[in-house]
Amino acid sequence: MRTLRYFSKSHWARLRRGGLLLALLAGAPVVAQAQQVLVQANVADDTVKTTFGPNRRWFGHGYVALGLVAGPAEAGARLRDGLTSLEARVGGRLKLRLSQSVALCGDLAYAFLRYDLAQEAGKLVPAPTLHQRESLALHQVVSEVALRLNFGRRGNAVGSYLDLLAGGSWAAATRHRTEDVPAPGIGSVETTESGLPYLRRFGGSAGARLGFDRYALAARYRFSPAFASSYAAWPELPRWVIGVEVGLF
Amino acid sequence: MTDKSGVQFNPQRYFSPEARARRRRQHLPAFEATDLPVRPDYVAAIMAHVDTVTLVSRWFNAVSCRATPAQAAALRQLPGVASVQRWPMRDAQVTAVSEVARLVTAPHEKLSVFLISQTTGNQVPNNPSPQDPNNISANDYLLARRQVAHLDGPALRAAGLQGQGLRIAVFDVGFRGLPDHPAFAELMDSKRIVATHDFLRNRDDVFVGGSHGTEVMGCLAGRLPAGSGGAAGPALGLAPAAEYLLARTEQLHRERYAEEEAWLAAVEWADRLGADIINSSLAYTEQRYFPEQMDGRRSLIARAANIAARKGMLVVSAAGNDGDDDWVRIGTPADADSALAIGGLDPETGLHVDFSSYGPTADRRRKPNLAAFGIVLTTTPGGRYERLEGTSFSAPLVAGLAAALWQRQRQLTAMQLFKLLEQAGELYPYFDYAHGYGRPRLARATAAAPATAAAATFDFVPHDSLVAVIIRPEAARSPATDLPLLADDPAVNRMPTATESPAASAPKTPPVGQEKPVPADAPPLVLLPEPSYPAYLYWNLADRRGVLRRYETRAVTQRLVVQVPRRLLRNGDVLRVHFKGYTATYSE
Numbered sequence: 001m002r003t004l005r006y007f008s009k010s011h012w013a014r015l016r017r018g019g020l021l022l023a024l025l026a027g028a029p030v031v032a033q034a035q036q037v038l039v040q041a042n043v044a045d046d047t048v049k050t051t052f053g054p055n056r057r058w059f060g061h062g063y064v065a066l067g068l069v070a071g072p073a074e075a076g077a078r079l080r081d082g083l084t085s086l087e088a089r090v091g092g093r094l095k096l097r098l099s100q101s102v103a104l105c106g107d108l109a110y111a112f113l114r115y116d117l118a119q120e121a122g123k124l125v126p127a128p129t130l131h132q133r134e135s136l137a138l139h140q141v142v143s144e145v146a147l148r149l150n151f152g153r154r155g156n157a158v159g160s161y162l163d164l165l166a167g168g169s170w171a172a173a174t175r176h177r178t179e180d181v182p183a184p185g186i187g188s189v190e191t192t193e194s195g196l197p198y199l200r201r202f203g204g205s206a207g208a209r210l211g212f213d214r215y216a217l218a219a220r221y222r223f224s225p226a227f228a229s230s231y232a233a234w235p236e237l238p239r240w241v242i243g244v245e246v247g248l249f
Numbered sequence: 250m251t252d253k254s255g256v257q258f259n260p261q262r263y264f265s266p267e268a269r270a271r272r273r274r275q276h277l278p279a280f281e282a283t284d285l286p287v288r289p290d291y292v293a294a295i296m297a298h299v300d301t302v303t304l305v306s307r308w309f310n311a312v313s314c315r316a317t318p319a320q321a322a323a324l325r326q327l328p329g330v331a332s333v334q335r336w337p338m339r340d341a342q343v344t345a346v347s348e349v350a351r352l353v354t355a356p357h358e359k360l361s362v363f364l365i366s367q368t369t370g371n372q373v374p375n376n377p378s379p380q381d382p383n384n385i386s387a388n389d390y391l392l393a394r395r396q397v398a399h400l401d402g403p404a405l406r407a408a409g410l411q412g413q414g415l416r417i418a419v420f421d422v423g424f425r426g427l428p429d430h431p432a433f434a435e436l437m438d439s440k441r442i443v444a445t446h447d448f449l450r451n452r453d454d455v456f457v458g459g460s461h462g463t464e465v466m467g468c469l470a471g472r473l474p475a476g477s478g479g480a481a482g483p484a485l486g487l488a489p490a491a492e493y494l495l496a497r498t499e500q501l502h503r504e505r506y507a508e509e510e511a512w513l514a515a516v517e518w519a520d521r522l523g524a525d526i527i528n529s530s531l532a533y534t535e536q537r538y539f540p541e542q543m544d545g546r547r548s549l550i551a552r553a554a555n556i557a558a559r560k561g562m563l564v565v566s567a568a569g570n571d572g573d574d575d576w577v578r579i580g581t582p583a584d585a586d587s588a589l590a591i592g593g594l595d596p597e598t599g600l601h602v603d604f605s606s607y608g609p610t611a612d613r614r615r616k617p618n619l620a621a622f623g624i625v626l627t628t629t630p631g632g633r634y635e636r637l638e639g640t641s642f643s644a645p646l647v648a649g650l651a652a653a654l655w656q657r658q659r660q661l662t663a664m665q666l667f668k669l670l671e672q673a674g675e676l677y678p679y680f681d682y683a684h685g686y687g688r689p690r691l692a693r694a695t696a697a698a699p700a701t702a703a704a705a706t707f708d709f710v711p712h713d714s715l716v717a718v719i720i721r722p723e724a725a726r727s728p729a730t731d732l733p734l735l736a737d738d739p740a741v742n743r744m745p746t747a748t749e750s751p752a753a754s755a756p757k758t759p760p761v762g763q764e765k766p767v768p769a770d771a772p773p774l775v776l777l778p779e780p781s782y783p784a785y786l787y788w789n790l791a792d793r794r795g796v797l798r799r800y801e802t803r804a805v806t807q808r809l810v811v812q813v814p815r816r817l818l819r820n821g822d823v824l825r826v827h828f829k830g831y832t833a834t835y836s837e
Binding site: 036038040041053156157 | 537682796799801802804
């Protein structure tokens with residue numbers, strides 16, 4: 001059976017033009033004598049079958065995501081209305097294509113999650129005291145796997161897909177931040193507590209992601225409670241995060 | 250549905266007089282099996298079983314439709330249906346693809362039903378910044394003149410070769426603003442847009458949607474604003490006198506497979522209406538295909554382009570704008586064997602422009618075939634002129650040249666013209682995957698002597714372990730040039746024909762004041778605004794099959810210009826060098 005020989009991107013990237021490449025050519029087998037190379041390609045090296053690409057067997061890329069915390073909160077743990085309770089992610093993704101329509105993805109990401117607590121009567125979390133503003137924040141390392149179902153025929157492109165997500169997170173750092181106006185003449189006083197014992201360190205979630213090439217809508221539901229087991233009586237924070245992702249490729 | 254037997258076909262009624270004349274000129278039969286219609290009873294049976302029929306193709310003896318799996322199963326049982334294939338075909342159905350390809354040569358044997366499945370992809374539109382139409386900058390004006398001059402436009406105009414009598418079909422995303430653009434006033438007034446059709450919406454209005462077609466048409470038939478006295482402005486392309494068929498086959502912002510069906514429908518339409526040349530400034534790449542599929546046999550439109558060439562049409566296709574992105578190589582239909590793929594040149598250097606896609610094809614055939622300016626001044630909606638870039642504009646420039654050459658030698662077949670254009674490349678017989686054979690030149694485009702022997706300009710000097718390329722002293726000089734009195738004077742720009750001596754064709758520059766007449770033996774004047782580039786040295790290493798291993802273009806600053814280790818010339822590999830029109834090879 002004849003082996004197919006394809007051009008690889010890495011070698012094509014060797015194309016050079018418009019610059020002095022004498023230094024680069026110093027180690028090349030073809031000796032250039034003070035000549036300016038304007039266009040150059042080494043086609044003979046391009047003989048490796050490509051296995052890496054958006055619709056190849058392997059593909060990896062970075063991504064950024066921004067989601068809003070959504071869903072109902074239990075009494076005493078309501079969040080401030082608006083867009084201030086959010087999750088921002090930056091991470092990398094490795095995709096293994098199993099077939100034209102099925103792939104597995106693995107993600108590793110950093111996620112910053114903030115709950116902006118509503119300051120209203122009946123507030124319980126993390127304490128009944130009311131402040132001008134108050135938030136809980138988690139700096140998390142998130143690991144996630146996804147079963148990707150692709151739709152439609154496509155070439156070497158990510159295409160349209162639905163990802164079924166399952167993941168876990170570890171809160172590397174936690175913060176409780178309050179802002180108050182203690183007295184006239186003082187703008188504000190901010191306090192930050194870290195290493196919060198009442199926030200759960202490990203969490204689990206499931207969700208779905210609907211994507212088209214580099215853009216995706218993602219929704220995740222947190223199965224694990226927000227608070228540690230010793231604080232199981234505390235009212236639960238909203239469990240959903242819904243947002244958008246942009247692949248960096 | 251294994252045949253076309255019994256169908257009624259009258260080529261006199263089906264083909265336009267121009268289409269019939271094209272076939273006669275090229276000694277093609279009045280019709281062939283692929284021209285016969287699909288049997289109406291077969292089509293009717295399919296229509297009764299599916300929701301939507303999107304295309305009935307004579308050439309492929311196929312019907313494309315939307316169908317559920319159950320409907321597809323029912324189609325298989327219909328009489329005359331040879332096969333039902335998911336369209337686009339899956340990777341695993343390579344055999345089926347080959348089967349369809351064979352249908353091209355044996356249309357009576359089988360009929361395929363293509364099923365549209367799903368679509369995907371997107372396209373980034375070109376959104377250039379607007380420019381005051383009454384204020385074309387000096388640089389843009391010069392570019393406009395050079396984009397025509399670099400393909401010997403002034404000489405063609407002086408010879409009356411502007412595409413008269415040729416029909417050029419342009420397939421594009423839309424021609425918005427074309428009828429009202431002053432650049433096309435002459436074209437519209439003379440009613441040389443003989444037919445239009447939107448194959449995506451099945452209507453005749455193509456002057457809506459995208460404007461890319463307007464921009465492409467500018468490089469074929471557009472003109473700069475008229476000068477004083479109402480005279481037609483200088484041409485932006487080389488076929489301002491041709492007739493045009495405008496087809497909308499492409500959608501903005503989307504890359505649906507239906508576009509390829511539209512392309513196929515359009516090419517059959519163009520064939521019927523007598524198109525001589527098809528300009529296709531589009532290239533489908535990674536949204537639909539893998540690089541290894543760019544072999545000219547995979548995509549529907551590549552196969553359709555090859556059939557079009559067999560029916561006597563010259564298909565000119567842009568190579569693609571992926572030279573500086575991840576895809577890098579040419580798209581389809583530029584990968585088709587019989588499509589003339591045009592790469593882009595940088596007007597400033599005359600060399601490959603970064604974004605122009607590289608060859609070869611996936612099966613290592615030579616592409617692109619030729620190159621032309623990839624940065625141009627062209628027409629945009631609103632009566633504007635803008636500087637745009639892309640091989641989309643290289644293709645129509647060469648298509649215009651092809652029209653002019655075909656006008657001069659009407660007896661040529663499409664593939665003879667294809668070869669003639671390749672041989673007219675200024676690098677021919679040198680080739681590389683960035684420039685192809687270079688830009689075609691009129692002086693080299695003679696069927697009788699396509700490649701006149703040039704004087705040797707360099708020598709190969711073998712040493713123990715190296716082969717040196719040393720430029721001859723006489724070739725290392727840069728001759729002085731003289732300016733003509735009037736750059737636009739047709740007499741000045743008239744190119745010598747093969748039967749004329751240079752003296753006989755010397756320009757008749759009128760004397761002014763104390764000027765002396767031009768001596769009869771004076772060398773030909775420089776054709777301004779002909780771009781003037783330094784003499785580059787091109788060299789490549791190719792294996793015994795002609796597949797390039799390595800190639801370079803170098804600026805020449807000394808006579809010892811390249812040294813190649815002799816170990817690289819083992820196994821029959823060949824070193825080929827081109828400098829100042831002279832190409833020589835060295836092998837061991």
